[in-house]
């Protein structure tokens with residue numbers, strides 16, 4: 001019997017240089033809305049371990065491969081990670097991150113054409129003790145018309161009545177995470193990206 005030749009399907013994406021930052025991930029074929037593109041893989045560590053790993057890095061360096069799963073777990077895409085770690089932030093993104101059974105997946109939120117760069121909104125969490133220049137440090141270069149200028153979540157509008165500041169949480173679920181930094185040598189604090 002004649003064998004049907006096996007046709008290899010074009011891979012869904014490739015990693016290459018991006019105009020936004022460093023490397024990015026680009027569609028090689030049309031990706032339909034709703035497609036799960038890739039799982040965000042890496043070393044799964046506690047928030048404390050993530051803090052300890054990057055505590056000595058320059059606070060003005062915004063580069064992070066950390067992704068918050070929940071209050072206990074952070075994925076460090078810089079250790080045993082896959083191509084998902086190269087997906088850049090976009091303020092008008094074509095993808096979003098979703099959490100399923102404590103795993104993070106990147107999914108298309110609209111149909112993506114070949115050649116388009118994949119992006120999702122990191123919505124990096126703001127913290128009450130962020131440095132005044134935090135928006136500069138995390139400045140966004142996505143180039144979208146709707147670019148909000150920052151990879152951080154949108155700043156909350158000031159409230160009229162004074163409210164107690166809620167205590168810090170361990171970060172938003174399914175969220176990119178700021179790198180760790182030391183607070184005046186007095187100990188560490190975690191910083192995370194948010195969705």
Ligand SMILES: C[S@@+](CC[C@H](N)C(=O)[O-])C[C@H]1O[C@@H](n2cnc3c(N)ncnc32)[C@H](O)[C@@H]1O
Pocket residue numbers: 018020021022023024062063064065085086087088089090139140141142151
């Ligand atoms: C998960 S990595 C993405 C891959 C990165 N381009 C690389 O080559 O390593 C996240 C880092 O990429 C940079 N980045 C991603 N999106 C960006 C954007 N829209 N504007 C500026 N920098 C961005 C920031 O340094 C961010 O911490």
Ligand SMILES: [Zn+2]
Pocket residue numbers: 090091092140141142143144146147148149150
């Ligand atoms: Zn932007």
